[in-house]
Amino acid sequence: MQQTVLFLLVVLVLAKVEGDPGDFRPPAVPLIVFSPHISVWSSSDNLTASDTVHWSGSPLPFHGLIDVDNSEVYRFLGTLPSSVQPMVQNKLVVQPWRTIYTLSTPTNTVELILTFSQPTSIEDPFTYITFNLRSLDGKTHSVRIYFEEGPMVGVNDKDEKVFWSRVDSDITVLTMNAFNQIPFGIRGDATRNNWGYAHLISPQRSSFSGYQGFGDDLRQAFANHQTMPTDDTRKPRHANDQSPASAFIINFDQVTSQTVSNYLIFLYDDLYSMLYFEEWQVPCWRAEFDNNVTLLINEAISYYQSNMQDITDSNEMLITLLGNIGGDHYAILGSLVTRQITGALSRTWSAKQNRSQLYMKEISSDGDVSTVDVIFPSSPFFLWLHPEMLRDVLLPVLAYANNETDIHYNLAWAPHHLGTWSVCDILSEEQEQMPMEESANMLLMLAGIVQKLAITDFLAPYWNVMEIWAQYLNSTLPDPGNQLCTDDFEGPSPHNCNLALKGILGLGAYSLLLNASGQAQRASVYMAQAQDHANYWLKAARDNNNYRLQYNLPNTWSQKYNLIYQSILSLNLFPADTAKLESSYYMTKMLDFGIPLDSRSNLTKGDWTSWIAAFNDNEGQKNAIFDKLYKFANESPDRVPLSDFYDAANGHVLGFRARPVMGGLFIRALLESPLACDIYRQTKIPTKRHGRGNRCSPA
Structure with a gap:
């Protein structure tokens, strides 16, 4: 019987066309989001209206320029140089594991489709940045793309010293990093790693030229059709001292009406991801690759096509499933928050336990490690798609409570969290009880x-x-x-x-x-x-x-x-009319952007609101509540990664942003389509380790 149901659901999924995002305006757009530290967002309607930022709002700039026929230069990413005219942004689509911008030159000569694609395996610490080009005027054009990462990707503060290096072989790897490498030297909420190495990678040498130096000089040379500066050798230096940058120029000699494509890879190797009660734990992929980042880089390039197909298939499957359950608005919300959820996770390898371990960061509300009441509201996402991941994120908490660490836990109730990111060391009496x-x-x-x-x-x-x-x-x-x-x-x-x-x-x-x-x-x-x-x-x-x-x-x-x-x-502890009575009452409290949390004020929580919507058995009322969540995401005046904590009357964010608790949105999917996750898990390309040994794949 279950196989028959699965077959019918597969047919339904394959027959469904992906929902159109229409005029949806994300409060902030995920670009490169694969860890709490490497979390790059655009907070504007247009990609050229502001510089990219970390989820916390601190600067994390990337820049992009395009040169058509060695005469017309435009910006497609970031605000610099300000004298260069921006491209026209025609469309933005945010999918679960991909963000797609469609832009054109003001003269309507060339179209650029810029995509940021994140592998669906959370162990992969990299993002593909793809450039698809085609001619719009029927002519053939010579096009050059300039793409740059700034110095802040490897440091926490602009006053820190930055070092840079390059490797040229069959590929080119441009690396930026903090000069003083002190793993776990800083910890907290809005902090970023100031240890590890940020790599910008070309998939081959032909058509790519790499440069490292003062970002302003690199951009101006490209914009003015000048000879690019040789690599800057004044290093290390402070990140705000003639801000050093890594940049690639990609040459597209013949751009016709047929799309041509190329890509870069942004990869971050943090060396050590978690200090779990005095055990220094490496990112899980390092255990599979014997601590050799070159092997990971080679795999990212070798499996580009299969990874991109997996991302495409997974996006289409998930969007369709969500759309069938709750309509296009629901699919759009689910797409917006997926990387927000997975980007709060870090999977490590414990040599002591001889197994991988999974942690979640309490982003923007305290910076704690694996806060139980943050994992809890995110749990519908995992129970629907990845229950083994929910198990894995709870196991380090269970081990701590069971006195398997060097700290004695002596409370008669469950712990609140494990420490402050990314160090687990909290004493029982230090817990928020x-x-x-x-x-x-x-x-x-x-x-x-x-x-x-x-x-x-x-x-x-x-x-x-x-x-x-x-x-x-x-x-x-x-x-x-x-x-x-x-x-x-x-x-x-x-x-x-x-x-x-x-x-x-x-x-x-x-x-x-x-x-x-x-x-x-x-x-x-x-x-x-x-x-x-x-x-x-x-x-x-x-x-x-x-x-x-x-x-x-x-x-x-x-x-x-x-x-x-x-x-x-x-469970059947409470009669069905309990939820029915509450649901009817909530509808009398509806405000412009949702239902308040309680009678004390107008503040509300998006995760909990989605839960009360899901137990409402009136389809019209349920949709009305989810539409208010969509309205908040679409119209909130505060341009930050989707918040779960806001004023239900006016849509203003009251504090939190980018938190994984928005996994609570998937509660409707979990209840209304419990077998749909089986389709997703069985039909999509499974989490691929490409022969690494599968140490990091949840079993």
Whole structure:
């Protein structure tokens, strides 16, 4: 039966045409986004209206120029030189793993399609930058492309010293890096690596010429048709001292009406990705390539065509699946946030454990490593497409809680996080304590993973800590008292009904885990206790037409987004009319850009709003809520990578940006098309290691 359903879904997917983005205006556009450090965005409608930035807004400039027939020079990327006229931007499309700009010269002679393509495997630390050219006027043109990376890709601060070098063989590799290499010397939220090496790579020597020097001089020489300067040898020097740059010129001698193409590769080798309780962990690909970056570069070039086809197939499949579920607007939102989610991840190799490990950064709200209540809202993306990745990101948290590190963890509830990116070293007493929040989050996600993967063996070392968490929940429910929940910007919320709801479902999730491991009798005891707590909740939390913010506060309300995990796990602790009552009430609170988080203010959270939309069984109301999320993405006046924290009345961002929590948008897909991920996983080219040994591929 399942194979028949899969076949029918495949036919449906293949028959669906990719949705048109129309006039969608992203708040910021992902260009090169494959790690928390290498995260390059455009924050303007047009690629030439502003310089590219890091997700934090700090400068991370790339520049691009085009010369037609050695006479007309235009900008296609960035603001410099300001005296050079920009190309006309005709179209922008953001797909899950690709961003496509279509531009033309003001004289309408040549069209440039500039694409930034990210391999779908998160272990690949590189982006393909492709230049497709064709003539628009029926004539043949000689075209040169100038593409440049600035000095900030390898440092955290403009006052740091930069070094550069090049390798010329069958290919050319231009490298920029911090002169003082001190892995893990800095840590925090908006910081960037100031260790490792940024490589700009040509796939072959013919048609490519590489240059390194003062960026202003390089750009002016190209724009003025002058001889390009020889490589600058005044190094190292500060990044803001005649800002050094690496640049390639690509020669396209014969551009006709038939598209011609070439590409560059931007690759970042950070040498060491994570310091996990005194273990220096390398990026996972280094374990597969014996620490040889040249092998990775050669693979990126050798498998360019197959990688690009995989990206194309994966984009088309995912966009179509999302479009079939929620329409074009839903597909556009899912496409916008995919690299925002995966770009918060880092997969390393642990020599101590002899396995790969996965970490998530709490981008822009604290900079913590693997914050459990940040992983939790992102979980629908992973449960739908990659449940093994959700397992892998939780395993380092489980190991820490189980005292497998050199720090003794002695709390009766789950940890909040592991440290500050990219160093894991936090003591128990230094945690931001969210006892019910994190304990329930862990149990709920683990139950979701077990249901998706149909295995429990990975939990074998951790039954004791899970039992401790379950006992804590049971002893604290049905009223969590005065605790922080994930919405900690509101401060502690005593008798929080939504938090209690999560704890009850978390206890039910532990019962499911016990049952899946053959412990049926103990499972039934915990489920009965969870049901008793749920019965209390249904009476104590009830207001006139909704359920309260706090047990003790009548005439209040809040989004009960935690209720969605009942549907994910097929629990039956709360009757169906609980969600129906809440959904109807939320619609009376709708503002111009969405539904507020609760009765205290107009602030809202995009991740949680998508969850309450998903448990609404009225299709029209559900679509109306998702349309408000689309409206926020399309019209917010604040041009930052999609925020999850904003004013529902006016669309202004209130703080967060670029956070992986927007994986919560995929909740609708997870609930409405649970088999669709099987199509994606079985039909697309699987995560390819090209003979590396598959150490980094989740099993």
